[in-house]
Amino acid sequence: MLRLQTKTLLALASVMLTLTLVITLASLASFRDFSIRAATEHTRTAAEMIRVALTESMLNGTMHKRDSLLQRIAQVDGLDEVRVIRGNLVEEQFGNGLAIETNPDSIDFQVLQTGEPVYTLIGGRLSPEFRATIPYVATSKGDVNCLNCHAVPEGSVLGAVTLTASIDHMRTAAIMTVSALILAVIIFALISLAFLRRMLQPLVTTAHEIEGAVKKAKEGDFSVRVTQRSNDEIGAIAQHFNSLADGIVCKLTEIRRNVAHLVQSSPRQKGDLLADTAETVSGLVKVAQFKQAIEEDETSEEVFQRISEVVRDVFHFPNYSIYEVDHNRKVINTMDVDGIAQAPTYWCNPDINEKCTACRAVRTGHAIDGRENSLICRSFSIEARQSNRTYLCLPVIQSGGVGSVVQLVLNTPAEVEQAEAARPLLESYLREAAPVLQAKRLMASLRESTLNDAMTGLRNRRFLEEYSDTLVNQCKRRESAMTLIMLDLDYFKTVNDTYGHDVGDTILIDLANIFKANVRESDLIIRYGGEEFLIILLDTDAEAGFQVAEKIRKAVESHQFNAGSVLLNKTISAGLADFPNDGQAFWQVLKFADVSLYAAKDGGRNQVVRFTPDLWVGTEKY
Numbered sequence: 001m002l003r004l005q006t007k008t009l010l011a012l013a014s015v016m017l018t019l020t021l022v023i024t025l026a027s028l029a030s031f032r033d034f035s036i037r038a039a040t041e042h043t044r045t046a047a048e049m050i051r052v053a054l055t056e057s058m059l060n061g062t063m064h065k066r067d068s069l070l071q072r073i074a075q076v077d078g079l080d081e082v083r084v085i086r087g088n089l090v091e092e093q094f095g096n097g098l099a100i101e102t103n104p105d106s107i108d109f110q111v112l113q114t115g116e117p118v119y120t121l122i123g124g125r126l127s128p129e130f131r132a133t134i135p136y137v138a139t140s141k142g143d144v145n146c147l148n149c150h151a152v153p154e155g156s157v158l159g160a161v162t163l164t165a166s167i168d169h170m171r172t173a174a175i176m177t178v179s180a181l182i183l184a185v186i187i188f189a190l191i192s193l194a195f196l197r198r199m200l201q202p203l204v205t206t207a208h209e210i211e212g213a214v215k216k217a218k219e220g221d222f223s224v225r226v227t228q229r230s231n232d233e234i235g236a237i238a239q240h241f242n243s244l245a246d247g248i249v250c251k252l253t254e255i256r257r258n259v260a261h262l263v264q265s266s267p268r269q270k271g272d273l274l275a276d277t278a279e280t281v282s283g284l285v286k287v288a289q290f291k292q293a294i295e296e297d298e299t300s301e302e303v304f305q306r307i308s309e310v311v312r313d314v315f316h317f318p319n320y321s322i323y324e325v326d327h328n329r330k331v332i333n334t335m336d337v338d339g340i341a342q343a344p345t346y347w348c349n350p351d352i353n354e355k356c357t358a359c360r361a362v363r364t365g366h367a368i369d370g371r372e373n374s375l376i377c378r379s380f381s382i383e384a385r386q387s388n389r390t391y392l393c394l395p396v397i398q399s400g401g402v403g404s405v406v407q408l409v410l411n412t413p414a415e416v417e418q419a420e421a422a423r424p425l426l427e428s429y430l431r432e433a434a435p436v437l438q439a440k441r442l443m444a445s446l447r448e449s450t451l452n453d454a455m456t457g458l459r460n461r462r463f464l465e466e467y468s469d470t471l472v473n474q475c476k477r478r479e480s481a482m483t484l485i486m487l488d489l490d491y492f493k494t495v496n497d498t499y500g501h502d503v504g505d506t507i508l509i510d511l512a513n514i515f516k517a518n519v520r521e522s523d524l525i526i527r528y529g530g531e532e533f534l535i536i537l538l539d540t541d542a543e544a545g546f547q548v549a550e551k552i553r554k555a556v557e558s559h560q561f562n563a564g565s566v567l568l569n570k571t572i573s574a575g576l577a578d579f580p581n582d583g584q585a586f587w588q589v590l591k592f593a594d595v596s597l598y599a600a601k602d603g604g605r606n607q608v609v610r611f612t613p614d615l616w617v618g619t620e621k622y
């Protein structure tokens with residue numbers, strides 16, 4: 001690439017060279033023209049003088065001495081040869097004349113014939129000479145009447161004079177003049193070049209400095225400044241460039257400060273300030289989009305799935321775990337392993353699921369970095385540790401406690417480095433996820449509470465209303481039956497009346513525990529009304545259900561309820577019906593269980609009555 005200064009100087013040098021050439025050629029041409037004109041005039045004047053001298057010689061009768069006259073004229077400085085040729089008419093009148101006058105060459109001959117002068121250059125390039133051959137024409141109109149002596153017609157050619165003059169001195173003079181001109185132009189060119197170079201120096205240096213600074217800026221280094229060398233436009237460019245660079249650095253620093261505030265740590269700078277900042281800002285934009293997405297998610301499971309996608313797709317970690325600490329802060333649920341939702345615990349000892357304090361991140365609330373010492377958390381999988389893997393566990397703090405943990409399993413030194421770089425942004429994602437997870441958990445527990453009975457911890461009637469369709473569908477899918485048992489404490493009112501409501505509540509809680517102890521985990525126990533309960537035995541027909549109901553009845557009968565100062569014995573009555581054997585609609589079967597309960601009450605209490613169609617005499621809707 002040609003530099004600006006070189007280009008400008010080369011352009012000027014070319015202009016000067018062309019100018020020199022033009023001046024030289026123009027000078028030579030005009031000089032040649034001038035030389036020829038001057039020689040023509042000189043020779044014409046000399047020819048006229050010779051003609052006058054010869055006329056005078058004729059008048060004075062000294063024509064016979066014309067040879068010496070011509071020789072003396074030829075000695076005049078600048079003339080090389082003077083020769084007179086007689087024309088035919090003169091020879092006819094006065095004879096042949098001198099020998100020299102009778103031997104015309106081709107040019108003499110042409111002039112004698114035409115009566116027109118001929119001017120020409122002869123002698124070649126080395127010693128050029130100018131030759132002029134001029135005719136003498138007879139006239140009666142001048143001072144001397146030629147026709148007085150010459151018996152010729154008016155206008156006849158009497159003869160011709162040939163004059164030869166060297167123009168060597170003129171050529172020397174021309175060369176000297178042109179050389180002087182060229183020298184002057186060269187000196188002018190050199191002075192101009194030096195002046196121009198000096199003029200261009202600040203522009204060129206400033207341009208070089210700006211070029212270097214822009215190159216560095218492209219690599220993200222905005223620290224280079226340009227020296228202000230003058231107070232003209234170049235100086236202004238340097239000044240503007242510097243203030244532009246200052247402005248960029250200032251704005252970028254401000255953006256980085258804000259970004260650092262947002263990610264709560266200084267983003268790593270790899271050298272390119274602009275690219276690093278752009279990368280971090282686009283990372284934060286993704287965090288904001290992530291936040292918006294999880295806020296609109298319905299369940300915490302969906303949020304965990306999005307966190308999993310971030311770890312896998314944004315940060316490109318193939319191996320990781322996501323754990324959720326249960327709301328009672330006792331157990332940990334494994335939400336995701338390597339992108340598989342609800343997968344069994346893989347990268348940690350499964351004991352952490354049962355005892356959440358075995359997870360160091362949950363226990364301490366700090367990030368646990370296994371890179372320095374992989375034994376810092378003993379729950380990390382032994383197999384993984386033996387295969388030189390390490391880990392970085394980041395706790396997600398929800399309402400002052402650890403709500404979840406994201407564990408990165410790092411397989412290679414490159415992944416370890418990658419984790420270090422990714423950590424600030426990943427923690428930003430987790431910070432955004434924390435309140436959303438907390439809100440989802442709160443919503444879930446609120447919803448759970450509306451479906452549960454606060455006193456006994458059993459499901460309530462609202463739960464049954466929401467869940468009955470699912471139950472029916474399950475039954476149909478499995479082609480199995482379920483038994484609905486309605487239960488009611490006998491003479492419970494007297495307990496309240498005698499010992500007060502608190503004792504009554506304690507008895508209801510004890511009763512719920514007896515129910516729980518006598519049915520399968522998969523069965524449903526619902527507090528249906530005040531002291532009325534519904535037990536739904538899944539995959540159980542009425543016959544088997546009756547046995548369970550009996551077992552419960554006996555368990556209650558034999559239980560001694562603590563009424564403060566005394567122990568009480570209480571009994572229950574129960575009625576049961578079978579879905580779908582007793583009825584095709586759930587709420588119909590429930591009604592049948594209810595009427596069976598009333599039959600049990602009517603039958604003397606402390607008994608279980610299985611529904612029979614004769615018990616249903618009503619016609620009302622269920």
Ligand SMILES: Nc1nc2c(ncn2[C@@H]2O[C@H](COP(=O)(O)OP(=O)(O)OP(=O)(O)O)[C@@H](O)[C@H]2O)c(=O)[nH]1
Nearest residue numbers: 488489490491492493494496501502504505530531
């Ligand atoms: N302590 C307490 N009592 C309740 C609760 N819910 C309902 N009860 C009481 O349970 C009693 C039910 O009385 P009744 O419907 O007359 O029935 P009962 O006295 O058990 O007699 P039978 O059912 O006919 O054997 C009422 O006194 C209610 O106030 C509760 O949550 N706690």
